[in-house]
Amino acid sequence: MNRFLKYFIGLIALPAVWIFSKEFYSEICRIGFLGTNINFFLWGIIAYMLMHILFFKPNYLYTLGHESIHVLATWVCGGHISSFHVSDGGGSVTTSKTNFFIELSPYFVPIYTMILIFIIPLLKVPLQDVNLFSWYIFLIGFSMGMHLIMTAEALKIKQPDILRSGYLFSYAIIYIGNLIVIAAIFSIFSKDISLKTYLAKSFSSSWHLYFNIFREFFV
Secondary structure (H helix, E strand, O other): OHHHHHHHHHHHOHHHHHHHHHHHHHHHOOOHHHHHHHHHHHHHHHHHHHHHHHOOOOHHHHHHHHHHHHHHHHHHOOOOEEEEEEEOOEEEEEEOOOOHHHHHHHHOOOHHHHHHHHOHHHHOOOOOOHHHHHHHHHHHHHHHHHHHHHHHHHOOOOOHHHHHHOHHHHHHHHHHHHHHHHHHHHHHHOOOOOHHHHHHHHHHHHHHHHHHHHHHHHO
């Protein structure tokens, strides 16, 4: 019954996936030539892509971050961890409880990007320097590139996390979650994008779309 319910939710979430994508594109188009800061972000993603394809895949580092997010999500939900294992070939975490947030959060929470955004400024690194700040944005893009590309590769494999929640439900949550995270990052470094506006427009447009679909078929 739970699997069927998640499949149904995933199915009805498809219009929201389209709306969140459309509004994301609208927000991105508001940035003047993507802005200097965002350009460094995109170059960081491209640099990771080239490293990933041509030289090196940081499997252990990605797996460590992936399993660490499982741990953090479990603690947030009031659970505890009984085992934690990471290797180049994969990882696993045994938790006292599970739900879709614990299962899917590693696929849309880029832990290394979050560390750079929240921890580096606390270390009093002098980011007022223009060149240093540009490298900082580049590293954020690089870490986000690792998250997106390694996550895409991980989703090619039959992941137990995805199987438990179902493909349609999981992919909808992961896709929308990543759009929100990227919009949040852009909003930090570009005044042309507002995460609050993006979310408000996405939810409002989704509500109107669902209302019109309901009225068309049931009224």
